[in-house]
Amino acid sequence: xxxxxxxxxxxxxxxxxxxxxxxxxxxxxxxxxxxxxxxxxxxxxxxxxxxxxxxxxxxxxxxxxxxxxxxxxxxxxxxxxxxxxxxxxxxxxxxxxxxxxxxxxxxxxxxxxxxxxxxxxxxxxxxxxxxxxxxxxxxxxxxxxxxxxxxxxxxx
Numbered sequence: 001x002x003x004x005x006x007x008x009x010x011x012x013x014x015x016x017x018x019x020x021x022x023x024x025x026x027x028x029x030x031x032x033x034x035x036x037x038x039x040x041x042x043x044x045x046x047x048x049x050x051x052x053x054x055x056x057x058x059x060x061x062x063x064x065x066x067x068x069x070x071x072x073x074x075x076x077x078x079x080x081x082x083x084x085x086x087x088x089x090x091x092x093x094x095x096x097x098x099x100x101x102x103x104x105x106x107x108x109x110x111x112x113x114x115x116x117x118x119x120x121x122x123x124x125x126x127x128x129x130x131x132x133x134x135x136x137x138x139x140x141x142x143x144x145x146x147x148x149x150x151x152x153x154x155x156x
Contacts, residue, residue: 021096024085025104031080032111040076044069045128052125058118066121074115 031037048065074090081088097104097112104112114121 018100021093021100021103024081024088024093025100025108027081027084028077029108031077031084032108037076037080041073044072045125049125049129049132052122052129054126058122062118062122065125066118069121070115 051059051061051065078088078090081090081093110120114124
């Protein structure tokens with residue numbers, strides 16, 4: 001009986017179709033762009049951003065914050081996906097994510113990366129801290145708009 005259970009599990013994981021994957025990613029985009037998710041993430045970052053500094057050394061507290069973030073965000077996303085997609089299986093989705101990683105929009109992939117890549121997570125906090133402290137790079141002063149229409153230039 002145990003062998004057949006393993007076979008069913010293997011089939012469930014491998015049968016995550018392209019259409020199902022696309023449906024999950026579409027819902028995932030909606031979830032992370034939703035104001036409730038943005039507020040939850042901002043509130044969490046606001047609570048912890050001052051613990052992070054831009055040094056090579058990673059403090060022990062970073063691990064605690066990282067684990068808390070993963071639990072909070074992963075639970076939120078899984079609950080929302082289950083509301084939208086009855087029978088959703090996070091394990092199957094994560095396994096299919098490896099096969100489809102080139103098909104995911106950059107911002108979605110970056111956010112998903114913060115769940116598994118500690119350095120991406122730390123970078124997210126360092127960027128947030130820089131923004132809060134007014135140290136983020138403002139590139140708008142370096143932008144110059146030039147008309148490519150020669151007739152408008154010659155009439156001036």
